[in-house]
Amino acid sequence: MSTSAQDQRRPRASLHTLGCRLNQSETLALREKLVEAGYEIVPFGQEADLGIINTCTVTAQADSKCRQTIRNFIKRNPEAFTAVVGCYSQMGAKEVASIEGVDLIVGNQDKLGVLDYIGDGEKNDLPVIVREKIDRRDFTMNFAGERPFNQRANLKVQDGCDFVCSFCIIPFARGRARSRDLADLMREVDSQVSRGVRELVLTGVNIGTYDNSGLDILGLVDALDRVDGLDRIRISSIEPTTVPWALFERMADPAHALLPYLHLPLQSGSDKVLEQMRRRYDATAWADFVQRAAEAVPDLFVGTDVMVGFPGETEEDFQDSCRLLLDNPVAWAHVFTYSEREGTLAARRDDHVPMRERHRRSARLRALAERLRQRWHEAHLGREMRVLFEDPREGIAPGLTDNYVRVVVPMPDPVSVRNRLGRVRLQRVSADFVEGELVEVLG
Ligand code: SF4
Known part of the structure; x- marks a missing residue:
């Protein structure tokens, strides 16, 4: 930036997130810091002076997607300062550093402080790596409110994990389990609600x-329920052995903001595989829990994660996973193909399933997941459900029911219901959503 016209304009920054909801919420926190520091935020892909790529390392495929995204950014913006932050930076700093044009690599501990290392934005001759040990203490986020409005906003409440499942790199990438300071979290909640946010996804x-x-999680959910103006609380995902039963009482209570939504990772339907994964339950316990929860909470959505191709997984083990999903009230399964993560126990095994077979099984399970979703959607036809309407598209008001059915309502003036709750009669299953008609606007 040398000409006077360029000197007058604000520096432009663009951000990109790979991976999970947690990364998405952290990118938004980073975005706020950039706005506070005077940057203009431009969409990723447009010309920028600074690019921050928030990475994921959950699978080998995630690593490769990160490398591709970083290269593409540098190719389009050779003069821009390129900072790579997050899980892949934490675990694969050397690989990231080998990509020509990367200026800065920051692991998870200092991710939100990345601006401190960018200085005046001049490119570095060699990439600087900041990869500090991850703190064990609880944390704050200092929400500033400088982020795009979203009626369903992510709320980061926790980080890290102490469980150390044998396939999982996350406890190394994100450190030990720690919680967000309650007062800091509540400041964000109050601010989001005053901006009109109606649903928070923990x-x-x-x-x-x-x-x-x-x-604890129950106390937190109750504290959020007491916030005036917050209509909906959704827990994005929760480990099977950590769910206090009283959460289901909250979900079943229509006056409580906690939604009837349970994403309960399974990983495998084979007891042998679950044990080798070092999961803390067996298949029967998982299924019993889901059955009881579905009986206790009317219309409960149950989603799950299943890993395919863990070392030693036989066709029979895989069939156990398929059967468990089909025999239980599961509405959706997110399928992960196992990939070796260096440093994990499972990666050291010598009975890896051939990659082709892993992909074959993943494709079969994904097809089954589609059938589960279809079954779930069809079970709602003819019923009236509460929907929170999102940003409209031409002639269409999209939204989600409390129990996570994706709904679209064709209407002449969809803007009129944006960010409002309505009662919708569900009529037709179409691809991955259900079409319905508006019965009434609720508020
Ligand atoms: S898979 Fe296991 S180790 Fe990994 S984040 Fe989940 S509970 Fe923690």
């Missing part, structure tokens, strides 16, 4: 282990 690595200011 995000973290192992949310059920939340523990701060004398509140």
Whole structure:
């Protein structure tokens, strides 16, 4: 930036997130810091002076997607300062450093402080790596409110994990379990609600282990329920052994803001595989829990994660996973293909399933997941459900029911219902959503 016209304009920054909801919420926190520091935020892909790529390392495929994204950014913006932050920076700093044009690599501990290392934005001759040990203490986020409005906003409440499942790199990438300071979290909630946010999606690595200011996950959910103006609380995902039963009482109570939504990772339907994964339950316990929860909470959505191709997984083990999903009230399964993560126990095994077979099984399970979703959607036809309407598209008001059915309502003036709750009669299953008609606007 040398000409006077360029000197007058604000520096432009663009951000990109790979991976989970937690990363998405952290990118928004980073965005706020950039706005506060005087940057103009431009969409990723446009010309920028600074690019920050918030990475993921959950699978080998995630690593490769990160490398591709970083290269593409540098190719389009050879003069820009390129900072790579997050999980892949934490675990694969050397690989990131080998990409020509990268200026800065920051792991998870200092991710939100990345601006401190960018200085005047002049490119570095060699990439600087900042990869500090991850703190064990609870944390704050200092929400500033400088982020795009979203009626369903992610709320980071927790980070890290102490469980150390044998396939998982996350406890190394994100450190030990720790919780967000309650007062800091509540400041964000109040500010979001005053901006009109109606639903908060609690995000973290192992949310059920939340523990701060004398509140566990149940106490936290109750504290959020007491916030005036907050209509909906959704827990993005929760580990099976960490769910207090009383959460289901809250979900079943229509006056409580906690939604009937349970994403309960399974990983495998084979007891042998679960044990080798070092999961803390067996298949029967998982299924019993889901059955009981579905009986206790009307219309409960149950989603799950399943890993395919763990070392030693036989066709029979895989069939156990398929059967468990089909035999239980599961509405959706997110399928992960196992990939070796260096440093994990499972990576050291010598009975890896051939990659082709892993992909074959993943494709079969994904097809099954689609059938589950279809079954779930069809079970709602003819019913009236409460929907929170999101940003409209031409002639269409999209939204989600409390129990996570994606709904679209064709209407002449969809803007009129944006960010409002309505009652919708569900009529037709179409691809991955259900079409319906508006019965009434609720508020
Ligand atoms: S519970 Fe297991 S799979 Fe989940 S983040 Fe912790 S170690 Fe990884």
